[in-house]
Amino acid sequence: MNKKMLKISAINEGTVIDHISTINTFKVAEFLNLKEGEDVVTVGMNFESKKLGKKGVIKIGGRFLTKNEVNKIALIAPEANINIIKDYGVKEKFKVEIPDVIKGIIKCANTNCITNKESVRTKFYVLCKDPLKLRCHYCERVVGKEEIGLV
Amino acid sequence: MTFENRDIISIRDLSKNEILHVLKTAKKIERKPNPNLLKGEVMASLFFEPSTRTRLSFESAMRRLGGEVIGFAEPGTTSLKKGETLWDTIKMAERYADVIVMRHPVEGAARLAAEAAGVPIINGGDGANQHPTQTLLDLYTIQKAKGKIERLKIGFLGDLKYGRTVHSLAIALSHFNTALYFISPEALKMPDSYLEELDSKGIQYYEETDLLKVSKKLDILYATRIQKERFPDPLEYKKYAGVYKLNRSILPHIKPSLKIMHPLPRVDEIHPELDDTKHALYFEQAGNGVPVRQALLSLVLGRVK
Numbered sequence: 001m002n003k004k005m006l007k008i009s010a011i012n013e014g015t016v017i018d019h020i021s022t023i024n025t026f027k028v029a030e031f032l033n034l035k036e037g038e039d040v041v042t043v044g045m046n047f048e049s050k051k052l053g054k055k056g057v058i059k060i061g062g063r064f065l066t067k068n069e070v071n072k073i074a075l076i077a078p079e080a081n082i083n084i085i086k087d088y089g090v091k092e093k094f095k096v097e098i099p100d101v102i103k104g105i106i107k108c109a110n111t112n113c114i115t116n117k118e119s120v121r122t123k124f125y126v127l128c129k130d131p132l133k134l135r136c137h138y139c140e141r142v143v144g145k146e147e148i149g150l151v
Numbered sequence: 152m153t154f155e156n157r158d159i160i161s162i163r164d165l166s167k168n169e170i171l172h173v174l175k176t177a178k179k180i181e182r183k184p185n186p187n188l189l190k191g192e193v194m195a196s197l198f199f200e201p202s203t204r205t206r207l208s209f210e211s212a213m214r215r216l217g218g219e220v221i222g223f224a225e226p227g228t229t230s231l232k233k234g235e236t237l238w239d240t241i242k243m244a245e246r247y248a249d250v251i252v253m254r255h256p257v258e259g260a261a262r263l264a265a266e267a268a269g270v271p272i273i274n275g276g277d278g279a280n281q282h283p284t285q286t287l288l289d290l291y292t293i294q295k296a297k298g299k300i301e302r303l304k305i306g307f308l309g310d311l312k313y314g315r316t317v318h319s320l321a322i323a324l325s326h327f328n329t330a331l332y333f334i335s336p337e338a339l340k341m342p343d344s345y346l347e348e349l350d351s352k353g354i355q356y357y358e359e360t361d362l363l364k365v366s367k368k369l370d371i372l373y374a375t376r377i378q379k380e381r382f383p384d385p386l387e388y389k390k391y392a393g394v395y396k397l398n399r400s401i402l403p404h405i406k407p408s409l410k411i412m413h414p415l416p417r418v419d420e421i422h423p424e425l426d427d428t429k430h431a432l433y434f435e436q437a438g439n440g441v442p443v444r445q446a447l448l449s450l451v452l453g454r455v456k
């Protein structure tokens with residue numbers, strides 16, 4: 001990223017999600033529900049990156065993500081990095097990680113699962129992180145990435 | 152290992168030693184039943200979906216050990232019709248009983264009930280998911296007939312896609328050194344997720360569409376019903392029902408010691424002409440439901456260690 005671009009989108013404090021693959025960038029943005037006018041947001045795509053070829057960056061001024069939000073980003077874009085910006089500088093930096101147990105943030109793909117019939121917080125055990133494979137704690141169905149829906 | 156106050160929800164919750172302990176306890180109870188073992192205990196039998204064998208054998212198991220039974224056999228007779236949640240029904244029932252046995256058409260219902268209840272829950276079947284007491288009685292039947300579970304060649308026949316008894320039994324057998332033969336039409340094959348689970352445990356298995364190609368090798372043949380309820384299209388059902396009908400014509404193609412099992416009820420998968428051959432194990436299998444369920448009830452109620 002060149003100096004000029006950083007200047008345009010520099011934020012005082014907030015979060016920068018980077019190293020997102022291009023295809024996942026809009027999915028992450030959509031999930032974060034980034035609406036115009038709320039926070040200062042920049043969604044950048046197609047920056048050159050050695051690792052991913054082209055990468056995306058999302059900058060959110062004035063907002064820090066909850067642990068739950070970070071876990072959801074890990075499910076959508078396991079390659080992403082999170083940078084916490086304070087005082088115009090990177091204060092903390094970490095790679096998102098898919099937890100071993102996922103509580104509440106995804107819906108079970110099995111329509112006959114009790115979690116889709118009664119108000120129950122979902123819970124999944126991660127069998128495999130890449131490719132993503134989860135087992136529902138309730139119905140025991142194994143679901144892959146294509147089948148899961150975020151709640 | 153302790154069973155007192157434990158829930159029996161899924162065969163996946165039980166280790167090999169725990170499974171063997173249940174089988175050992177069942178054997179002891181069958182040999183020397185104590186008609187007062189469960190005196191003073193009350194079992195709630197909550198059948199949100201009708202069942203004959205499971206319900207009757209649980210109720211018989213409890214009564215023959217001196218326990219009491221309350222409950223319902225169909226949801227139509229309860230407040231569920233008025234829209235009571237499962238959670239609330241269980242919260243009510245746990246106050247009336249020391250142990251709850253339930254069957255429910257929705258997958259995961261038993262796990263949720265276990266989270267609601269302070270008393271042990273025994274899953275008598277949750278939709279297409281689990282039916283652990285059936286699996287334990289299947290293992291008990293195999294052990295009793297063969298004197299062992301290890302080093303057997305076990306065939307599964309019929310609907311391997313939807314048959315939950317097959318899924319659970321295959322998972323349970325993955326604790327033992329057995330070879331599994333999955334014999335089904337292409338469209339009703341064992342789901343990949345189960346095959347992957349067996350792979351991860353290094354279990355030997357073979358998939359086959361032609362029974363006669365492998366029948367001679369088998370020590371056990373576990374036949375299943377092709378369930379009409381599972382097919383949205385009646386034509387599909389007709390196409391597959393009875394593809395693998397067993398009758399006397401199979402006799403030249405099997406070992407003299409082969410035992411045929413079936414979770415029952417059968418439709419026409421096994422011809423009655425096989426019933427009085429030495430191969431038929433299915434009625435004995437159904438009978439084994441009683442000692443196995445007696446063992447589970449006694450263990451979770453803490454009356455047997």
Ligand SMILES: Nc1ncnc2c1ncn2[C@@H]1O[C@H](COP(=O)(O)OP(=O)(O)O)[C@@H](O)[C@H]1O
Nearest residue numbers: 001009010011016018057059083085088089090
């Ligand atoms: N004050 C800021 N405002 C907005 N974005 C910033 C700020 N500081 C750093 N960033 C962005 O955060 C990400 C991580 O920053 P840095 O650690 O400096 O770079 P890198 O991880 O690429 O070595 C980069 O995408 C960078 O453009």
Ligand SMILES: [Zn+2]
Nearest residue numbers: 108113136139
């Ligand atoms: Zn589920």
